[in-house]
Amino acid sequence: MSFNALMVEKDDEGKTHAAVTQIELDQLPDGNVTVAVEYSTVNYKDGLCIGPGGGLVRNYPHIPGIDMAGVVESSDDPRYAKGDKVLLTGWRYGEVHWGGYAQKTRVNADWLVALPDGLSTRQAMAVGTAGFTAMQSVMALEAHGLKPANGPVLVTGAAGGVGSVATAILANLGYEVAGVTGRPETADYLKSLGASQIVAREEINETVKRPLESEMWAGCIDAVGGAMLARVLGQMKYGASVASVGLAGGAGLPATVIPFLLRGVNLLGIDSVMHPYENRVAVWKRVATDLPMDKLEDMVVPATLSDLPKLGADILKGQVKGRVVVDVN
Ligand code: NDP
DSSP: OEEEEEEEEEOTTSOEEEEEEEEEGGGSOOOSEEEEEEEEEOOHHHHHHHTTOTTTOOSSSBOOOSEEEEEEEEESSTTOOTTOEEEEEOTTBTTTBOOSSBSEEEEOGGGEEEOOTTOOHHHHHHHHHHHHHHHHHHHHHHHTTOOGGGOOEEESSTTSHHHHHHHHHHHHTTOOEEEEESOGGGHHHHHHHTEEEEEEHHHHOSOOSSSOOOOOEEEEEESOBHHHHHHHHTTEEEEEEEEEOOOTTBSOOOOOSHHHHHHOOEEEEOOOSSOOHHHHHHHHHHHHHHSOHHHHHHHEEEEEGGGHHHHHHHHHTTOOOSEEEEEOO
16 A cells, blocks of 8 residues: 655755655554654754755655654554554654655654644644744743743744744733744734734844843743844843744854853753653643644644645745644645
């Protein structure tokens, strides 16, 4: 029985090519659970894995897709049985291992999470790694003392995947949210998700001139990194924390240590890939309770496997708004 998959091949000149193709079940890698995939999504990393690889993909041909949700078809693991609804994010699935851009996938049971109550497989993929990481970031900020009364929370890369979900969760929890975007045309969208203030990217993207500016933000979820993160550190309120999630604007950090030393600012590292299982379950539970599903639906851009080569290129250029949901069937 053959099925559809987005396969990336590398030619003799080292160039990658992605196309939908038919493959057989016995071509799938080893694993103890086989899942009929229903939905996947497109994260920034997927853009790299559909395209040039970004050092993430080790072997070709490769099936990308770092997230998937579907129904267990067969399982040699006692934790999962045929018919169970499951999701998978992280563990280098779709990078080192063949991923979710296929109608079937074979995986290690340790990587799976049972679909949380209250979420459909489609909603779980509207959340995906980007939304999971946004929730993880909110929880990290809360664990470091963030409360709505502390003041406004800044979200950078706000119209992207991480930023959109972070904005909707924070607003729903009663926070005042300021969204940084380089796309002014997304202002109404960000306001509909709950942002009360829109900050233009240019306003905050300059190199640090003064290590400390006025205290503005009670917290920050940063998907951008680089000069923007450096600048934001100097704008944090006393004792506030920044969750460092992404590098859409660069991996460098041209900052000084002054905000740490004089304002007790905390820089919290957020990794969704190797996040331990128990915490994953806790994060997904919070997603199901704290992310308003109508707002999630407003972020969704529907897609199919054949749309992926274009969407992969678009997300690398920062041109995808919200969350793509890929119906692989
Ligand atoms: P998206 O492309 O959906 O969002 C990124 C957003 O960043 C863009 O939409 C854009 O927002 C902004 N942006 C893009 N380029 C620049 C630039 N040059 N300067 C400033 N802002 C820019 O990606 P995701 O939301 O999926 O991922 C965001 C980042 O988080 C990525 O770097 C990704 O690798 C990382 N990530 C990390 C995870 C972890 O475990 N730590 C998990 C998931 C993602 P706007 O148009 O509003 O300005």
